[in-house]
Amino acid sequence: MAARARGLCHIAFHVPPGQPLARRLQRLFGFQPLAAREAGGWRQLALRSGDAVFLVNEGAGPGEPLYGVDSRHAVPSATNLCFDVEDPDAAVRALAAQGCRVSVPPASVRDAQGAATYAVLSSPAGNLSLTLLARAGYRGCFLPGFRPVPCVPGPGWVSHVDHLTLACTAGSSPALQRWFHDCLGFHHLPLSPGEDPELGLEVAAGSGRGGLRLTALQTPTCSTVPTLVLAESLSGATSTQDQVEQFLARHRGPGLQHIGLYTPNILEAAKGMVVAGGEFLMPPEAYYQQPGKERQIREAGHQLRLLAQQGILIDGEKGKFLLQVFTKSLFAEGTFFLELIQRQGATGFGQDNIRALWQSVQEEAIRSQEA
Template sequence: MATIEQEIQAPVLHGALQLNGIDHVELYVGNAYQAAHFYRAVFGFRPVARAGLETGVRDRMSVVLEQGDVRLVLTSGIAPESEIARHAALHGDGVKDVAFTVDDVEAAFETAVRRGAHGLSEPRVHEDAHGRVLRATIAAPGDTVHSFVERRGYGGAFLPGFDPILGAPATVSTGITEVDHVAVSMEQGELDRWIDFYTDVLGFHQSHHEMVWTKHSAMNSKVVEDASGKVKFPIVEPAQNAEKSQVQEYLNFNRGAGAQHVAFLTPDIRRSVRAIRDNGVNFLKVPPTYYEVLEERVGHLGPEMMAELQELGILVDRDDDGRLMQIFSEPVGSRPTMFIELIERQGALGFGSGNIKALFEAVEREQERRGTI
């Protein structure tokens, strides 16, 4: 395995869109009601709002769940011919919209379109007794999108058309606090075009560049983030002649580019992993040899910590700013596409480049089990 990793000094940005972070992540799924139960019971998200026929929304059902500062929206189509149902049938359950909170939707949308974004929905006012929300949408990689959301002090449960969920079953938090990043996979040769989209259109900057080779896998990866560092997108493409790579497997089963995983931040990854594992999620298995040289690479951890990390399968990496711990779930749907990452940052700003080999080896073992490698 070979890795080339480069951290890039952030430039001074003059044309960045003013994003205030991720407002919500919307997933299109086959059955929003059942998916909501899964994310509540397994990952500890609390149902807070819903929309559907009973709230006057005729084409979809949506359930909003929250944990910490994370807001997930799970949406399914009501009619089989709906765009939502077609999306879920083509791609499987997965991310449709990574929406940004902004102070001025009209300015954000106009600027993005003027710089080359494909506008899908112009700024529109949504209003009810709780106030007004402005929203607009632009295209993103594959069939995903980015919405701009301006809340203007809106006091409702989520958006107009949503009712609060009262009397939901008790939910036990797993310690998730916020979205750390959303990783995107795309076809070979498309990486630089979308890096240019995020830098030239949205005013992000490129912070990392990495190329990785293993026996079966090869990928090229770059990371873009906004000026505040709140919004981060690692974007990967399979390298040439990497037909069996885990990135290509995702593209094959997703039928094109999309969000390969969502990474959730936690202040105590060991507690979070135990809780989520006990709720029924499997995490990728890490070879025991990984831990034999771990302290040589990241510094002293101590025998008790080492034993716990190995028992849970948690990976550790270090950069100039500190240490991070991370772990990756198996796919959370029926297809080997979207999965979940948990990450605890102890000062580190990177994405675990030192763990790429262990991750790829773990994924390749799963591919061998599925017969796709």
């Protein structure tokens, strides 16, 4: 029996004291402080843009940060996904009976604005844990135990989380798919017609450089849980690490590689973030010279010159298009990054864009090694 996730409450990060993630999310990407808490050696700050909420846990206290666990991971990373469920107590009993490891048993937290109950599960995806939360009727701005942080309205570049991508070890996607199905009710979302759920979508990088295997998962349509994408490397005749292998090495194992943030206007958002000091990966020069690319861009109602200036990728046909742009890593270790995504009718992920991202990450890695 799965614990049916009804929505994504927030995504939590663990960073050491002084790490600038919270400041960068505000200054570069338009997130605004929402609520804060300091206790037990932890400084916890929730930031929001639209319905996307990030919780930055800074420090390493003797206990656990509220609503999560301290993974004591070697590098800063996104460590926890918090989902809204109807009854954490019943969910934990059912999941524990299935063999799921419960890191924090159901606990209640209360303040003047109401109460919430939560529990934390360990996942098989590296250092990623899952929080199951019930907060019906809570009247505060975030969660019990946090104080509100006064702020001015942000630029509104981001409306919600579109998808979450996990970098996985080769061959682990089928087992992870079954785990997320059994625990939270995720099921296979085909990215191409007739796709085998066990094999996912294979995207070759070309010229014997391996490629990616992507397996997309979603919850029932009545929920607001973002799509979950499992990414693993395909073997290829190459002596260099690809982007997934680089993540696994630098992150010291599997984990959340990037978060896709939905924006209603990707040109405006990307331009605003660059003006604020944000940095995006630039696709290979040949990307915009591909046969039919300019026609595709015009059909989508955009100008090639403007997309190229920001490094925005586009894919799609028959009136349905997908636009994406990817930030450079938010951490010095070269691991986690953000994606801006705008959908004009498209629901999947463009294979042409995946190849362009693949090459962009590879070229950025080469430049960083040469610097």
